[in-house]
Amino acid sequence: METIKIGDLTLRWLNGGVTNMDGGAMFGVVPKPLWSKKYDVNEKNQIELRTDPILFTLNGKNILIESGIGSGKLTDKQKRNYGVTEESKVENSLKETGLTPEDIHIICMTHMHFDHASGLTKKSDDGYESVFPNAVIYTSEVEWDEMRNPNIRSKNTYWQENWQAIEHQVKTYTEQVEIFPGLKMIHTGGHSDGHSIILLESNGEKAIHMADLMPTHAHQNPLWVLAYDDYPMTSIKAKQEYISSAIQSNTWFIFYHDAVYRALKWDEEGKTITDSVKRVR
Secondary structure (H helix, E strand, C coil), X not given: CCEEEECCEEEEECCCCEEEEEHXXXXXXXXXXXXXXXXXXXXXXXXXXXXXXXXXXXXXXXXXXXXXXXXXXXXXXXXXXCCCCECCCHHHXXXXXXXXXXXXXXXXXXXCCHHHHHHHEEEECCEEEECCCXXXXXXXXXXXXXXXXXXXXXXXXXCHHHCHHHHHHEEEECCEEEEECCEEEEECXXXXXXXXXXXXXXXXXXXXXXXXXXXXXXXXXXXXXXXXXXXXXXXXXXXXXXXXXXXXXXXXXXXXXXXXXXEEEECCCCCCEEEEEECCC
């Protein structure tokens, strides 16, 4: 289990499962000869994308960023289409830290696509139940509204089984919310209409989770956006606003999907990685 210290915070990456998604879709209009130099691709043109929640404790509360892809919920066809080679083992990862799912107090959901939200619920005798029954689940109001009423495009990723059992736990916000001093969620749109990013600050150190605006370190270029993005120009604008300022302020970038890096810093020009935590394979 990889960890990093951000000020007084200790961040831990749990095992939330893995997908292997089409590289062309993940890099949009960027030609493969360019993006394949920055991120490994397999013979099926797929790139590995972890779905690993990030655990930390703040103000005496155990907090998760994202929830993983869950376990026992995907059909064989879905596993094939999304290149799922491993499902979530979040409960086992929590056990290593001395915690159970019941000990999680807050979950910060940048958005509610299946690869982020499937870990929120699990199958039960009556259908589905909450995996983290004592947690307050934060997501933007726009995201929550679309989750429950998806359009013809988004219905493929906003699934009823991922929200019905936890709707009484959800707390929404509009533009931004400061959950605690040092933990803020900001609605950006872009990847989805309700997409948000997360800012962390502790004892003078900072971290930013760009979520699916920058799912991997190879997506640093503001123009390298996903074919999955519903509003690509909004994604580009948000990346321009937050990435450069984070680099200039010596901020850690933390990742949910990246198969290589858990966290990293770039130099002031954004060209060289100056510090990093790599995923242990």
